[in-house]
Amino acid sequence: MRKEMIGLPIVGMVMAEVAQVGLMIMGKAAMSHGMPNFVFVFYSNALASLILLPASFLFHRSHRPPLTFSILCWFFLLGLLGCFAQISGYAGIYYSSPTLATAMLNLIPGLTFILAVAFRMETLNLRSSTSQAKSLGTIVSIAGAFIVTFYKGPSLLMAPSHSSSPHLLLGQQSNWVIGGFLLAADCVFASAWLIVQASVLKKFPAELFVVFYYCFFVTLQSGIICLIMGGDLSAWSFKPDVRLVAVIYSAVFGSAFQLGVSTWCMHRTGPVFVSMFKPLGIVVSVVIGVIFLGDTFFLGSLVGAIVIVTGFYSVMWGKAKEGKLDVQTQGMMSESSSQKVALLSNNTGEP
Template identity: 35%
Template sequence: MGQREMCCSTSIVQGLKPVMMMLVVQAAYVGMNISYKLVAEVGMNFTVLVAYRNMFSAALMLPLALIFERNRPKLTLGILFQGFISGLLGATMAQNFYIESLGLTSATYAVAFNNLIPVITFLIALCFRMEKLAIGTRTGRAKVVGILVCVGGTMIFTFYKGHEIVIWSTDVNLLRKYSHQNSHVLHRNTRTQLLGSVLALCSSISFALWLIFQKKMTRDYPCQYSSTAMMSIMASIQSTAFALCRERDWSQWKLGWDIKLFTAVYSGVITSGLVLTLTAWCVRMRGPLFVAIFNPLGLLLVGLAATLLLDEKLHLGSILGGVLIICGLYMVLWTKREELKTMTEQPPSVLEESHSISNIASEQ
């Protein structure tokens, strides 16, 4: 009996690992968005920041890959090409689109668009037969409803304010020292809101495609550190070339001991290095939809952090939207757990047959 309880507790801990990893990922993205907001107020060139971000990521991940994955599979031209596509989709395109949209709109608005990633990922996964709609089953209906609830909560969080609610009050406002620079940013936001929305949508599509592509890459090259290092190296080359075409003023490339250096190091080491490694691991363990469904939680965390650190106000719409986001997230997590339970309860012959069918579908 004791051994059975021990095995049960071990399986619970193993099942919670991907959830805990994704919570760490979303918490790390909160720090990135706050620092991005500060850099936007300072006026750093965004393409240069993305280039430095991928450079720092490559500088971290390459030594880790050489130390911890010495027996990795041999690199082939096919794997290198996959690394090039992975860097293009998940880093160069997604990051440049996202940070440009953040500069044209606002941090909350850009994060809100990121919450379309679960829907986009689900639709793409349906096209590639990586997910099943199964609308006739209880889990299938719950999955669809959960995604719609997350999106609905995101829309309420973003577009509906309602009464102002004071839960806590702090005197911390990291933007106070840059308040004299806000006028031109607001004017630019008003004129280019549509362009910022299009760029935010392009960023979401690019990241959703990267999540789908990661499923194939982690199967062909199951080395998290090495694949992330290869992706970072490819992305640093791509983003640096793009930044050199966009910015010829070398003063924009200088980094001092300020928020610019902190943001470049943080976004490179934490979000492009360690976080992408955790994300790739979770994609391999639970699939791209499981990872994408945590994005709405990031909006809730950014909203809370903004009230604490940027002196932004919390409204009734934020509370209602946050509750819906959590409810939708729980529903999708429940469906993924039920699907995993059903797969583990199937006979080995059925599992082998379904695995061979999925391999044929992915090759096509």
């Protein structure tokens, strides 16, 4: 039973990460065809809200927690963090690439782990092997992300149209530096978003409703930003058609599916477990880039991917062992309580 409980969130998070990589590629395509990042965020979240509203009522038709003003305030904060994360993240993708974006997202586990420890959602005991594995795995994953981002090395697989000129550092392009800073800001907002979402789910345990209200408030907030920024009305057009395809993909697979699955997993496993699947994104993006986009696969990508996966499994080992210890502790506490009850019964003369 325990393996099934862990296995379903693992499968769900792998699917969610694949969907997110596709979302980055589609978002890059829309912005490359003249759609601003904040307009893309508005459209995708508005369509996702329309999809999630009937789905949430259908999925939670038997049990819906009461909606209070305090919960609405939490939803507003969740939407605000998500709005800033999406706008800065898509801007970073526009100035760089989906591959760099997935690499930078590996900063989220470390930031989330630090915030989770600060808010006492996770325990940190450096004498414990589980805490050591999670801490070391987080550091190793972040190191692997930086290897993929800043070190290329010689090319291993290259499309025919690409020239073989191995550059060692990507920092030679100023746009990548701007994109890196924007993506780093995205990671900070996303880490805070994970912590707030975990708190919201404790107060309002209805996953699809949480995702709906999140998308709804992001729509309102990004709409206000669109009005403030103004700009050309042609930016709101769905011509060329790639803009419409990108918005539909973002709403269906990016917001409705990816957020719905990750929220469901978070409700059952916690924010650190969800964030630790971010290293898989860089592996997926490299595979998609080489096979479908004609990108070059460099030695740095291979080394970084190996380091990332090593750190990922280190954290998964720590989480799995921690879960077994929790089950054993609960069993011992239950057995101890039963013994106390039996002892009390004997002392009172009951059979």
